[in-house]
Amino acid sequence: MAVHEAPVYVPGINKLFVGVLEQGDPPVYAPNGGTYHGGLVHWGAGGGNNSIGGTEQRPGIRVLDPTTNKTTTLLNNYFGSYFNGLDNPLHTTPQLHAQTYRFPSFPPVNSGWLKISLGQPNGIAISPDAKNVYICDTIAGISGTICPHYPNIYSMLYNQTAKHTVHRYDIVDADAAPALINKRPFYYSQEWVPDGLRVAANGFVVAGVGVGMGVDVIDRTSSLVLQIRMHYIMQNFA
Incomplete structure (x- = not known):
């Protein structure tokens, strides 16, 4: 399977x-x-x-x-x-364009555009208090290599000079028309690009770093506190 x-x-x-x-x-x-x-x-x-x-x-x-x-x-x-x-x-x-959407339950046709400022928005997660949203920008994983002679990792595109960043936003007007403001970089992955994203009950952010073959755990001050290493590609997790 x-x-x-x-x-x-x-x-x-x-x-x-x-x-x-x-x-x-x-x-x-x-x-x-x-x-x-x-x-x-x-x-x-x-x-x-x-x-x-x-x-x-x-x-x-x-x-x-x-x-x-x-x-x-x-x-x-x-x-x-x-x-x-x-x-x-x-x-x-x-x-x-590659962008992030808001899709409320009612009415189902009223989907709304939130952010267009990321090169390639990917993983997304909301903090336990519903005050912040974290969104990954993984443009480094699809923007090509630095030079034609630099080998791709596992035959996948990767340009380490492009963004592989988790951004943090504040949520405003959550009950009426939710919007995201105050974009700022939260975490810059050490390896590959952050893909799947979760926020733990204590506010720690957990990111699967794809071909980086592991899971990064980041505290609320943006500090990397733990890496879970494995011998296979890690992208999403539960």
């Missing part, structure tokens, strides 16, 4: 769900980040290809009911423009 990404723990049934193409109904192609909310698993999915039976899927938010294993599409466009998928080959010209 090949695991992709997006592990999500469901406490009610004590199970860990991971992104595997064969296990959904219909299957979900390339689920990346994931979270558990309202009794459902929410995945950011890459799109679709022939490995999932030829079903037509677009990059977007896919929802899994962990009790029935049924999946549905929650959102796959921004007012008619398809989201750009990073983990699947594009067969159409990208229609949107």
Whole structure:
């Protein structure tokens, strides 16, 4: 069984769900980040290809009911423009800039643009007190190499002079029209790029650093306090 990404723990049934193409109904192609909310698993999915039976899927938010294993599409466009998928080959010209969105539960069509200032927004997490948002900028992982003679890591693009940074924002007007202000760098990863992102109950930020093969734990003062090392690529975690 090949695991992709997006592990999500469901406490009610004590199970860990991971992104595997064969296990959904219909299957979900390339689920990346994931979270558990309202009794459902929410995945950011890459799109679709022939490995999932030829079903037509677009990059977007896919929802899994962990009790029935049924999946549905929650959102796959921004007012008619398809989201750009990073983990699947594009067969159409990208229609949107890489950016971060706010998607409230009601009404479902009222998705709103939050931030366009990051080169490649990736992992996202909210602090336990709901006062701050952390967003990774992983443009270093897709912007190419420093020079043609510098080898790519595991055949993946990497330019260490580009951003591989976790940024911190303040949340304002949370109950009416949430907005993010006061962007500032919070953590600059030592290796590769920060991908999956979580915030612990004590406020510590935990980041999977991809081909850096580990998990970085950062305290509230932006200091690296712990690295969990492993012998394989680490991108997302539960």
